Amino acid sequence: MKNWSEKTLKRIWKGILVAVLLLIVFTFSPWVLVKGKIDPILFSMPYHLWVSILSTILLVVFTGIGGMVFYHLKLKTDPNANL
Amino acid sequence: MTQYLLLIGVLYVGVLFFLSLRSRKEIKTSSDFMLGGAKIGLILGFMTFAATLFSTFTLMGMPDFSRNNGVGAWIFLAFSDAVMVFFILWFGFYLRKRVGSESFGGMSRLLQNCYQNKGVGYLYFIAVFLFLVPYVAIQIRGVAIFLIEAFPDFIPVWAWSVFIVVVMLLYSELGGLKAIIYADFMQGTLLLIVVWLVAMNCLDNVGGWSALFEQTANTQPDLLSPPGPKGLLSPQFLIASCIAIAMIPVTQPQLSTRLVIMKDYAALRRMAVAVGFFAILIIIPTVIIGLYGALQYADASTSSFLGSVLLREQHPAIAAVTIIGLLAAAMSTSDSQLFAMGNEFRGLIGSKGENNLTPIRIAIFVFAAAALLFSLVSSNELVLLARLSFSGTGIMGPMIILGILAKKPQGSFMIGLSAVALVIFIVSQLGWIPQQIFNMRLDLLLMILLSLGALINYYVKK
Numbered sequence: 328m329k330n331w332s333e334k335t336l337k338r339i340w341k342g343i344l345v346a347v348l349l350l351i352v353f354t355f356s357p358w359v360l361v362k363g364k365i366d367p368i369l370f371s372m373p374y375h376l377w378v379s380i381l382s383t384i385l386l387v388v389f390t391g392i393g394g395m396v397f398y399h400l401k402l403k404t405d406p407n408a409n410l
Numbered sequence: 411m412t413q414y415l416l417l418i419g420v421l422y423v424g425v426l427f428f429l430s431l432r433s434r435k436e437i438k439t440s441s442d443f444m445l446g447g448a449k450i451g452l453i454l455g456f457m458t459f460a461a462t463l464f465s466t467f468t469l470m471g472m473p474d475f476s477r478n479n480g481v482g483a484w485i486f487l488a489f490s491d492a493v494m495v496f497f498i499l500w501f502g503f504y505l506r507k508r509v510g511s512e513s514f515g516g517m518s519r520l521l522q523n524c525y526q527n528k529g530v531g532y533l534y535f536i537a538v539f540l541f542l543v544p545y546v547a548i549q550i551r552g553v554a555i556f557l558i559e560a561f562p563d564f565i566p567v568w569a570w571s572v573f574i575v576v577v578m579l580l581y582s583e584l585g586g587l588k589a590i591i592y593a594d595f596m597q598g599t600l601l602l603i604v605v606w607l608v609a610m611n612c613l614d615n616v617g618g619w620s621a622l623f624e625q626t627a628n629t630q631p632d633l634l635s636p637p638g639p640k641g642l643l644s645p646q647f648l649i650a651s652c653i654a655i656a657m658i659p660v661t662q663p664q665l666s667t668r669l670v671i672m673k674d675y676a677a678l679r680r681m682a683v684a685v686g687f688f689a690i691l692i693i694i695p696t697v698i699i700g701l702y703g704a705l706q707y708a709d710a711s712t713s714s715f716l717g718s719v720l721l722r723e724q725h726p727a728i729a730a731v732t733i734i735g736l737l738a739a740a741m742s743t744s745d746s747q748l749f750a751m752g753n754e755f756r757g758l759i760g761s762k763g764e765n766n767l768t769p770i771r772i773a774i775f776v777f778a779a780a781a782l783l784f785s786l787v788s789s790n791e792l793v794l795l796a797r798l799s800f801s802g803t804g805i806m807g808p809m810i811i812l813g814i815l816a817k818k819p820q821g822s823f824m825i826g827l828s829a830v831a832l833v834i835f836i837v838s839q840l841g842w843i844p845q846q847i848f849n850m851r852l853d854l855l856l857m858i859l860l861s862l863g864a865l866i867n868y869y870v871k872k
Binding site: 347354376379382383397 | 481482485488489492493498499503507619622623624627632633634635637645648652675676679682687688689690698
């Protein structure tokens, strides 16, 4: 990642932001917040629980990747930053 | 259980005071006392952030919240925490950049510098004081009602509350923030172990993971999807809660301070990921305990349910660890908040507080006393009180973000707007005006208006 260009890092960072935003919108949408829907069940968990756990794990994974990208992006673009 | 409790309790208090005394040797200035030397690595940073974030509210409040409202409790806290850790990547960077290499004198002073306006520091301090008091109070209240269950007819609830506050003040006063951070490491680990031990016992009693959901589906199917049997977890409630929780590192000084004192940004971003996974690990068992409670103790009171699940059903050794774990969880959050308030006060009094700890210690004592009083009159709805704290301080979020992001002072428009919004929020909580306007929750509406106000302010002043 150290050798990636500023343009590439910016593009990936924006991609991550869009993905996170879509994930948040999806989690608060009627597809997830649906009353009375229990099926499909996964690992014995009702639909709402496993979908929201999956969303949470994805978001934390995005945080890990996003943190690396943002760090390298700021190394290139913001020399005065307190990194 | 008493023998186990004495043994573990003496060990715990001994380690606590050993850490305090060890940290005390390193204290030379008020900055050492309040900011712990300001160079915290990944492991300590992660544990202190997690222990400060997860408290009695998590170990006692969340199982009870899940018992009453079902699996939607996951989005309420775990997903919102995940949004918060992502937000830390971005906000933590700009906050650290803004603070730069100067000594951090608290958010109040930082905001005064950003806006070049004294009033903004006082507004922030008032908001934080008003809404951190209930948050500290629920830690004290939670543990006190639990101890009453553990030792009925021993001493009254107020005496337990006073005892908790005295221990908390003593050890944090001795060793400063560094002592708190070391203790947080121990307390965070203890919290995680305790909550999983209890959850495993619940699963064992109910017949396993699958049986837990099957029995819930047969008896209380409403618990398996939002908004839950009481209809509380509506989309608006969950979205407003998510915004308020994501704002915690921005608006609550005990967590902002931890972002600033991290050694570098690399440690901070790794800490954010670690906190995210810790949240998942610690909230899963609270949902298990909650659903188990719905099956076994559907009609029991909060204290009776918690007393049964956390104490009476456990092996005496585990029950003793649970009591100490709860005490530890409450203290790790409360002392961080007390300290953060002390640091804010230090920032506001400026150079007079640089090398004199007496006014800061008095401020911490006053804040602890206010929380103690509130704990004696507050309700047992721990999660809803915590949410009130998050929403109340959240009102300051857009103003803080604007001040930190902008390269030049942003005038007084957002300060005035935030002050008005704070008054409206307080008045609505007192029941003088409705908490819903045009079918929209007032806290959500205020956050939307304040965010728009901050955006407009930014582009006008650009």
